[in-house]
Amino acid sequence: MVQSYIPARSILARRSRGSGVRVLLFSLECALGIIAVVLIAALAQWSRWLLPVSVLLYLLIVLPTALLCGFWQAVIVSLAAVIGQTAFTVHRSQLALAAPVNSVTVLVFVMVALTVSRLSARVTGHAREAELWGGQMYDLYEFTRRTLQMNLHVEPGPQLAELVHEIFALEAVAVFDADLHEVYQAGYWSVDPLELAQNVYYFETSDDDPSIGIGRRVVRLGTVPVGSLVVRGETSPLTNNAIASLIAITFDRYRAFANESRIETERRTEQLRATVLDSLAHAYKTPLTAIRAAGTGLMEMGRLSPGQAELVALINEQTGALNELTTRLLTTARLDGGEVAIHAEPVAVGPIIEEVLASLKDRLASMKVAVDLADEGLVLCCDRQLMIMLLTQYIDNACKYSIFGTTVTIRVFLAHAEAIFSVHSYGPVIPVADRERIFDRYYRSSNYSNRAPGTGIGLSVAKRVAQIHGGYVWVTSDEHEGTAFFAAIPAITEKGTS
Helix, strand or coil, X not given: CCCCCCCXXXXXXXXXXXXXXXXXXXXXXXXXXXXHHHHHHHHHHHHCCCHXXXXXXXXXXXXXXXXXXXXXXXHHHHHXXXXXXXXXXXXXXXXXXXXXXXXXXXXXXXXXXXXXXXXXXHXXXXXXXXXXXXXXXXXXXXXXXXXXXXXXXXXXXHHHHHHHHHHCCCCEEEEEECCXXXXXXXXXXXXXXHHHHHHHHHHCCCEEECCCCEEEEEEEECCEEEEEEEEECCCCHXXXXXXXXXXHHHHHHHHHHHXXXXXXXXXXXXXXXXXXHHHHHHHHHHHHHHHHHHHHXXXXXXXXXXXXXXXXXXXXXXXXXXXXHHHHHHHHHHHHCXXXXXXXXXXXXXXXXXXXXXXXXXXXXXXEEEEEECCCCCEEEEEHHHHHHHHHHHHHXXXXXXXXXXXXXXXXXXXXXXXXXXXXXXXXXXXXXXXCHHHCCCXXXXXXXXXXXXXXXXXXXXXXXXXXXXXXXXXXXXXXXEEEEEEEEECCCCCCCC
16 A cells, blocks of 8 residues: 655644635624625614515625535524514514514525525536546546557557646656566555556456555456556546556557557568578579589499499489479478469379379388379369379378378368368377367477478468468368368369369
């Protein structure tokens, strides 16, 4: 609990001065009312007015007194009016008869004074509240306008604390950002507000303490707490609620803006990376072609010793691997850049699977492969080279991570106007958290990264190929059922029917 220190002597002096002023003002108002009553009573005696006329004149004095000054001043003026009426208009022989009339007159005057003073106090209170609420509404409007103009390139906490302190004329403000775990303050705090603001957030205590002028609010986005607000000064609970809501909205805008900026930065970085890869791949192509031609020439020349022939074969093999990798990099860059045009044509599914298996025969030499085609004559209208690339990535991935002696199964079947390609194998289980990200470029599952070399490019290429054809990819993985990579391609035949 935070409470600013004020010396007791200063408090007593202020109360004493305020009390003296109020007493003086009360006495002055009563004196003016009594003087007016005496004047009316003397005028009534001199003019010999009837009692009802005098009472009405006295009532005209009591009403303004009750309206402008208050109830007790009106009561004193009422008593003075009755006493003046008795003194000036009633003979001694008539005092006994006048007593009941005076009692009724005093009662009427008191009831009128009470009613008028209460109505006046109520109207004045409503007007004051309306004026105060109107001022707070204007402050909230100004705060909203200023928050919408804030610079979201920097943390909003310091700006929000200063705005609340300035616009609502508060003694002190503390704003806690739970995401950054920072407390931002403005104004004077007699103690460090860090613990106070954190307690409001962690214990979710939203309340107001008028005795010390402290308001506490948990800043929420929906039902999720994202920070807290502590203010010291004269504000209403509704105003504190509105300020906390606007702070929550500003926090959310800042997070959204930061995410948008991060996504845009990542997009530009990825674009630059794709451009660099494309340039490097093109640069590698020329020396690789020269090396491969030299190796082939050496083999054809003959007269090589067994050791030399083995080294030349190794050069040719690794040159082929590098050439395949650069081709993959070029294709990936072009796929991401949207530079690859689809050359759709009728393609029989069976032959392209055989072509892929033939190109991977060295990798599959020590493995069992099963092909399951639901329709041997299935023909798709697709880009042949891109589909070969997709299947190559899937089957090559299965070769890398399959357990020795198990079977790699390739299936194709129709479901809901789509041709579903699947490559199933038994190997390490892919964690659930990795099953979406495994198709992202350069991402490798933690269960896969140490089992076989790889670049993390192949599956991203497969995903992009499926998307270009209007399809999608996914993976299932279970310790007992094995792992299966799927690609769904719209089954549009050469006749254009699904």
